[in-house]
Amino acid sequence: MTTHVISDADYAVVSDALVRMAGLVFDVSRRGAISAILHERMSKTGQSSIGSYLAHVESLSGSAERQQLLDAVTIQETHFFRNLPQIEALRSDVLPELVRRARSSGRPLTIWSAGCSTGEEPYTLAMLLVQLFAESGPVPVKIIGTDVSAAALDVARAGVYSGRTIKLAEPGAVDRWFDDRHDGSFSVARPVRDLVEFRLQNLVTDEPPFNTGEVDLVVCRNVTIYFGRETTTRLVRDFHRLLTMGGYLLLGHAETLWQISEQFSLLPVGEAFVYRKDAVPQNGRRPEMPRPAAPPAPAPQPRRVMRDVLRVPSLRPKRHTEPSAPPPRRALPAPMEDLIKARDALNAGHYAEAASLAERATAAHPLLVEGYIIEGRALSNQGDDDGAIASLRKAVFLDPSAAHAHFLLATTLARVGDPYGASLSFASAAETLPAASTETLSELLDGRAVSDLVDLCRQLAVTMNADPETTVGAGAASRDDGRRTQ
Numbered sequence: 001m002t003t004h005v006i007s008d009a010d011y012a013v014v015s016d017a018l019v020r021m022a023g024l025v026f027d028v029s030r031r032g033a034i035s036a037i038l039h040e041r042m043s044k045t046g047q048s049s050i051g052s053y054l055a056h057v058e059s060l061s062g063s064a065e066r067q068q069l070l071d072a073v074t075i076q077e078t079h080f081f082r083n084l085p086q087i088e089a090l091r092s093d094v095l096p097e098l099v100r101r102a103r104s105s106g107r108p109l110t111i112w113s114a115g116c117s118t119g120e121e122p123y124t125l126a127m128l129l130v131q132l133f134a135e136s137g138p139v140p141v142k143i144i145g146t147d148v149s150a151a152a153l154d155v156a157r158a159g160v161y162s163g164r165t166i167k168l169a170e171p172g173a174v175d176r177w178f179d180d181r182h183d184g185s186f187s188v189a190r191p192v193r194d195l196v197e198f199r200l201q202n203l204v205t206d207e208p209p210f211n212t213g214e215v216d217l218v219v220c221r222n223v224t225i226y227f228g229r230e231t232t233t234r235l236v237r238d239f240h241r242l243l244t245m246g247g248y249l250l251l252g253h254a255e256t257l258w259q260i261s262e263q264f265s266l267l268p269v270g271e272a273f274v275y276r277k278d279a280v281p282q283n284g285r286r287p288e289m290p291r292p293a294a295p296p297a298p299a300p301q302p303r304r305v306m307r308d309v310l311r312v313p314s315l316r317p318k319r320h321t322e323p324s325a326p327p328p329r330r331a332l333p334a335p336m337e338d339l340i341k342a343r344d345a346l347n348a349g350h351y352a353e354a355a356s357l358a359e360r361a362t363a364a365h366p367l368l369v370e371g372y373i374i375e376g377r378a379l380s381n382q383g384d385d386d387g388a389i390a391s392l393r394k395a396v397f398l399d400p401s402a403a404h405a406h407f408l409l410a411t412t413l414a415r416v417g418d419p420y421g422a423s424l425s426f427a428s429a430a431e432t433l434p435a436a437s438t439e440t441l442s443e444l445l446d447g448r449a450v451s452d453l454v455d456l457c458r459q460l461a462v463t464m465n466a467d468p469e470t471t472v473g474a475g476a477a478s479r480d481d482g483r484r485t486q
């Protein structure tokens, strides 16, 4: 079958319609896939032009076809226990705190998995809660998964899974949380299913299924990557309104509130970052995550507790600001000294030393972007791709303009066999490289012009993964859990 790729003008019209219908912004890499979907839908509905098809889809009588189109264009990539650093943060800190809070307030613990796709995300949350309830007793809980795709929700409600999504669950999860159907598929166990409810909801055009201040935790991961900034800003404002005070928001590893919202505090929890709705800005203070009064907590591991809380605008590391008069000689703060030594060690090829110094610097100062970049480069040079990916992800999360980190992350993801992740990171590198200082890029450029590197990144973004579904179908594992897939 020949694929007839739609014209620039038609693609622009379709793109506008998708933004109106669901906030979806697709770049040129999706043009082939979107063209194929449109031709198929037009032939099924007997529409002869893209204009008449879209007019039908957006009319009052076109709601069924609109649903078909949205089912087809949305990307439902997901799996159980996705993003292990976040899963650990939920397990060790966020959910225990919320359960304690629900117990003392008598309110049901309310969780929203917004853009839940085929259900793995809310079921994973339910699994974590059932485990927690076994240890500390149950509380009433409401987990609602919503999505714009009716087809994805059908799968979610059926709760039967096989293949890749099951393989990517954490070790032991299949035996513990699924019933074997003995045909290669597994159904989610009843106690987990009973905690989760699914609803069809468009995050852009429909009212959210919650009241103001009702939600304790919003998990909205890998959804706003398809939205434009305005849509995301509006959505995040809604999340803030719906969250209870002290409630949490989790985004995907490639998503941040940088330049989107200043309403949340950002907290590192172990290897992950979470956003929290706080009553008062907490600039410069260092509150711990609320903990029960007794028993006294054991001495915390350096990177396993929330240590800093900064308002989002403070995230970007301070650029060098030259003082007008020479400053008095003063010892550098320890993390800065470690950072400088780490950079020297990296340049000298002493990678183990560089990695451990950079790790010490970021442990003391969890928002030190350059520390994560140095750590990532050092680990990568030692052949520890998993470690490098984890560090570089933190760097781009904290500073989405860190072009160098995007590029290194892209090449590392490509090397470990995650073309989908690599494609996203190459696209981010292409976007951020032009604004980066050539000084920070000299090693990458190696004599080439920035524009050459940008072109290369653009090409790789498209060719690595022109159509993410292909990656899923081919059984490749998404690497946003920061671990190697077995």
Ligand SMILES: C[S@@+](CC[C@H](N)C(=O)[O-])C[C@H]1O[C@@H](n2cnc3c(N)ncnc32)[C@H](O)[C@@H]1O
Pocket (backbone or CB within 6 Å): 021, 022, 023, 024, 074, 075, 076, 077, 078, 079, 082, 114, 115, 116, 117, 118, 121, 146, 147, 148, 149, 152, 201, 202, 203, 204, 205, 220, 221, 222, 223, 226, 252
């Ligand atoms: C890549 S999946 C993410 C699934 C899950 N949150 C995760 O991280 O594994 C993105 C999901 O967002 C949904 N989505 C996209 N636009 C949406 C909208 N306007 N309203 C609700 N859901 C939307 C898609 O249907 C898809 O299921």
